[in-house]
Amino acid sequence: MVDQSASIDIASLVKRHGATLAVDHVSLTVQRGEFFSLLGPSGAGKTSVLRMIAGFETPDEGTIRIDGRSMEAVPPNRRPVNLVFQSYALFPHMTVAQNVAFGPTMQGAPRADITSRVRLALDMVKLSSKEERLPSQLSGGEQQRVALARALVNRPSVLLLDEPLSALDQQLRQEMQVELKSIQARAACTFVCVTHHQEEALTMSDRVAVMHQGRVLQVGSPQDLYEAPGSAFVARFIGVSNELRGIVRRIDGERAIVHSPECVGEIQIVLPLHLAIQVGSPVTVLIRPERLRLSTAVQGLSGEQSLAASVDKVLYSGSDRRYLVRLGEHVVWNVRVPNDESGRHGLVPGDHLSVRWQISDAVVLSE
Numbered sequence: 001m002v003d004q005s006a007s008i009d010i011a012s013l014v015k016r017h018g019a020t021l022a023v024d025h026v027s028l029t030v031q032r033g034e035f036f037s038l039l040g041p042s043g044a045g046k047t048s049v050l051r052m053i054a055g056f057e058t059p060d061e062g063t064i065r066i067d068g069r070s071m072e073a074v075p076p077n078r079r080p081v082n083l084v085f086q087s088y089a090l091f092p093h094m095t096v097a098q099n100v101a102f103g104p105t106m107q108g109a110p111r112a113d114i115t116s117r118v119r120l121a122l123d124m125v126k127l128s129s130k131e132e133r134l135p136s137q138l139s140g141g142e143q144q145r146v147a148l149a150r151a152l153v154n155r156p157s158v159l160l161l162d163e164p165l166s167a168l169d170q171q172l173r174q175e176m177q178v179e180l181k182s183i184q185a186r187a188a189c190t191f192v193c194v195t196h197h198q199e200e201a202l203t204m205s206d207r208v209a210v211m212h213q214g215r216v217l218q219v220g221s222p223q224d225l226y227e228a229p230g231s232a233f234v235a236r237f238i239g240v241s242n243e244l245r246g247i248v249r250r251i252d253g254e255r256a257i258v259h260s261p262e263c264v265g266e267i268q269i270v271l272p273l274h275l276a277i278q279v280g281s282p283v284t285v286l287i288r289p290e291r292l293r294l295s296t297a298v299q300g301l302s303g304e305q306s307l308a309a310s311v312d313k314v315l316y317s318g319s320d321r322r323y324l325v326r327l328g329e330h331v332v333w334n335v336r337v338p339n340d341e342s343g344r345h346g347l348v349p350g351d352h353l354s355v356r357w358q359i360s361d362a363v364v365l366s367e
Contacts, residue, residue: 013062040211263328
């Protein structure tokens with residue numbers, strides 16, 4: 001049964017490069033009008049998936065449907081997609097308007113139609129005032145927007161982006177994350193983006209697929225992936241996560257007591273319904289740095305858990321301070337405190353305190 005609301009439907013996709021299994025039975029559905037990102041480290045298989053959607057690589061197994069139509073044996077130039085390359089690939093001798101007009105010109109569109117489509121595409125990326133400039137006269141962010149306009153002018157059902165912001169410096173990259181999402185909303189087009197940059201994926205995407213070693217580990221909204229990672233890899237790859245390994249000592253209803261040999265003390269956790277955890281089960285407890293607080297007070301707040309710790313290092317990073325606190329000989333946690341609060345702590349290496357968090361803020365994974 002074909003999902004009529006889907007822009008892209010991928011089923012059991014497999015791609016081998018020699019002896020290497022680059023894409024391992026990947027199945028994904030991208031909804032129409034969605035900003036969808038494939039996120040993962042180098043070698044995860046995300047670019048291979050993108051190139052198979054574009055038609056530049058042929059799957060060894062599996063199917064790809066775009067707008068309900070099978071892409072089997074359909075060449076790249078016949079697919080309702082456009083790919084924005086990492087290098088932008090602009091023609092240096094052509095003006096902005098000529099670069100954008102290249103696609104419809106090659107398609108033999110009427111001149112009046114080309115002019116109106118180019119004007120609309122440049123309006124969409126806010127470059128109407130620079131249509132007569134050459135690419136060399138534009139900033140990196142402007143060149144990227146020209147590449148987007150050149151792709152959008154062809155009115156694709158799906159726009160594919162391969163590491164679209166990698167060539168930009170950090171400040172411009174952050175600005176373009178917001179701008180790219182705005183352009184996608186104005187274009188009302190499905191965007192599929194490949195990136196290894198976690199902040200990009202979280203900022204721009206409606207949903208993200210985290211890939212590793214050719215497989216999709218988890219698909220969800222940025223908030224779901226960050227706050228409820230399904231594996232230690234996802235938790236580590238999307239942001240920073242503190243970990244504590246332990247054994248379930250006893251279970252009381254929806255809660256359990258975990259003892260960790262890595263540090264002194266026991267902690268209480270909320271048992272996830274989807275995990276079959278029993279007494280004696282090994283588990284990993286994950287807690288994000290911003291969910292922790294440091295305190296020298298004896299009494300904690302209601303619903304909090306705490307472990308004894310000592311300050312190992314204090315790192316200043318502008319908007320906040322990062323405290324590296326030692327819970328045991330081999331366990332160091334990262335605690336992030338906004339600078340408007342950290343000044344009141346006055347903590348220095350060697351200070352003894354407790355690190356605390358709400359029970360509900362801990363993520364529990366079965367090992």
